[in-house]
Amino acid sequence: MLDPPMFRGIVSVAKLQLHRLQLATKFPTFLRRLFTAAGIGLLIGGGAYASTVDEATFCGWLFSATKLVNPFFALLDPEAAHRLAVTAAARGWVPVEKRPDPAILEIEVWGRRFSNPVGLAAGFDKNAEAVEGLLGLGFGFVEVGSVTPVPQEGNPKPRIFRLSNEGAIINRCGFNSEGIVAVAKRLGAQHGKRKLETSSSTSLSGDGVVQGGKAGPGILGVNLGKNKSSEDAASDYVQGVHTLSQYADYLVINISSPNTPGLRQLQGRKQLKDLVKKVQAARDEMQWAEDGPPPLIVKIAPDLSKQDLEDIAAVALALRVDGLIISNTTIQRPEAVKGNPVAEETGGLSGKPLLSLSTDILKDMYILTKGKIPLIGCGGISSGEDAYKKIRAGATLVQLYTGFAYGGPALIPTIKAELAECLEKDGFKSIYEAVGADCR
Structure with a gap:
């Protein structure tokens, strides 16, 4: 299954970026809830799928999944994005290369x-x-x-x-x-x-x-x-x-x-x-x-x-x-x-x-x-x-x-x-x- 610390980290990052998007675009409440539910659902579903495949495939999936997060970092001030990236690596919110x-x-x-x-x-x-x-x-x-x-x-x-x-x-x-x-x-x-x-x-x-x-x-x-x-x-x-x-x-x-x-x-x-x-x-x-x-x-x-x-x-x-x-x-x-x-x-x-x-x-x-x-x-x-x-x-x-x-x-x-x-x-x-x- 999806590594718990990494899962929590991704969710935390997603919530932070969503909050910034809320301020920037003033999404209606139902849309915000829809995007949040969809995002968390995809993560849980992806984790469930990954648990059925071999370690190398799972590892490749995790690294590819980080491409989904990258665009959110571009919304942040460069130094804030840098700080968040270091924190993510320090707390184990990043994939681990097993191959x-x-x-x-x-x-x-x-x-x-x-x-x-x-x-x-x-x-x-x-x-x-x-x-x-x-x-x-x-x-x-x-x-x-x-x-x-x-x-x-x-x-x-x-x-x-x-x-x-x-x-x-x-x-x-x-x-x-x-x-x-x-x-x-x-x-x-x-x-x-x-x-x-x-x-x-x-x-x-x-x-x-x-x-x-x-x-x-x-x-x-x-x-x-x-x-x-x-x-x-x-x-x-x-x-x-x-x-x-x-x-x-x-x-x-x-x-x-x-x-x-x-x-x-x-x-x-x-x-x-x-x-x-x-x-x-x-x-x-x-x-x-x-x-x-x-x-x-x-x-x-x-x-x-x-x-x-x-x-x-x-x-x-x-x-x-x-x-x-x-x-x-x-x-x-x-x-x-x-x-x-x-x-x-x-x-x-x-x-x-x-x-x-x-x-x-x-x-x-x-x-x-x-x-x-x-x-x-x-x-x-x-x-x-x-x-x-x-x-x-x-x-x-x-x-x-x-x-x-x-x-x-x-x-x-x-x-x-x-x-x-x-x-x-x-x-x-x-x-x-x-x-x-x-x-x-």
């Missing part, structure tokens, strides 16, 4: 085994409220944050703007965060729960590869940021490492958000070199179990000159940075969005218009680093074909954000299936074989 990933999508990176290369980018679950629910959706990995040492509200609202026709979003949130103490408590509680369920939250296979992550199935990344008022960026990142790295399968130094003054200046050659050295030292001085310290990743912007990219690549190679995320949002406004009045809003642009720009930067960085550093492709992915383009351009892993905001949970299995199809169509037997194919 195994296509074998061709499995990949090993940093000595950790990913069941698939499709992850959720930082910015969605800023405060690690919904890690278990989000991993349960079928992502190969989930990245929380950005997390700042001290809680901060971020920039004034409104600060998130939809460009629906273009499949894009502009945000100027400014690292709104509950701070590392709140995030550490949540991740610590989750870590403790996992240790009770299993003898260890991570285990090593015979070939020395970590099975699962510190959050259980799936890999957990923690994205670190600096406070707006901080004058010592390095100390902010070091504090994040000391407090949160024990719960992370990998750590991210985010120096690429356009919404924190001065942050992108840390991408300069000298500044980046000094920063990475301090953060690496902080990580390496800590005590680690047999699975070792978490890899250290740097997230860069798409708005970089050729010289900037060369400098970053040189630093990454010299200091043996474990990976790069390419890229964050852009302050540019591509032709695809210039006709939209919302495009005049200040902030970083994400979504479909970013795909070409971020993929070109990804390809450049793959060439500059000679394929020696794992790259995570992020920016504009809304289909399996988009993810495949990133991989062929040099990405080992990929991340979604805006595509997920518009497409909802149903997009995840679709992207994985399409990606597997793209690989098989071109004769690749694994992700490894396809990485950087367009650069060779």
Whole structure:
């Protein structure tokens, strides 16, 4: 039958959206009751039907059913919709992926085994409220944050703007965060729960590869940021490492958000070199179990000159940075969005218009680093074909954000299936074989 928490969650969301529709359209009472009864009847009937079929079919039905809810989120203010989506994932009101990933999508990176290369980018679950629910959706990995040492509200609202026709979003949130103490408590509680369920939250296979992550199935990344008022960026990142790295399968130094003054200046050659050295030292001085310290990743912007990219690549190679995320949002406004009045809003642009720009930067960085550093492709992915383009351009892993905001949970299995199809169509037997194919 339909999972009770999910059922209650869907009904709660439906009631909330119906209330908004009542205010907006002033439906007659009998029509409101008719729609409510019909909606609940469909849910109950669907649940009864689903109980008669196999688990895989039931799971597919649940993911498809989320498409019915997506239009209601579009009626909400963007930040309210985001808040509701995080709450739904945190409370288990979302489907759980029970079907195994296509074998061709499995990949090993940093000595950790990913069941698939499709992850959720930082910015969605800023405060690690919904890690278990989000991993349960079928992502190969989930990245929380950005997390700042001290809680901060971020920039004034409104600060998130939809460009629906273009499949894009502009945000100027400014690292709104509950701070590392709140995030550490949540991740610590989750870590403790996992240790009770299993003898260890991570285990090593015979070939020395970590099975699962510190959050259980799936890999957990923690994205670190600096406070707006901080004058010592390095100390902010070091504090994040000391407090949160024990719960992370990998750590991210985010120096690429356009919404924190001065942050992108840390991408300069000298500044980046000094920063990475301090953060690496902080990580390496800590005590680690047999699975070792978490890899250290740097997230860069798409708005970089050729010289900037060369400098970053040189630093990454010299200091043996474990990976790069390419890229964050852009302050540019591509032709695809210039006709939209919302495009005049200040902030970083994400979504479909970013795909070409971020993929070109990804390809450049793959060439500059000679394929020696794992790259995570992020920016504009809304289909399996988009993810495949990133991989062929040099990405080992990929991340979604805006595509997920518009497409909802149903997009995840679709992207994985399409990606597997793209690989098989071109004769690749694994992700490894396809990485950087367009650069060779």
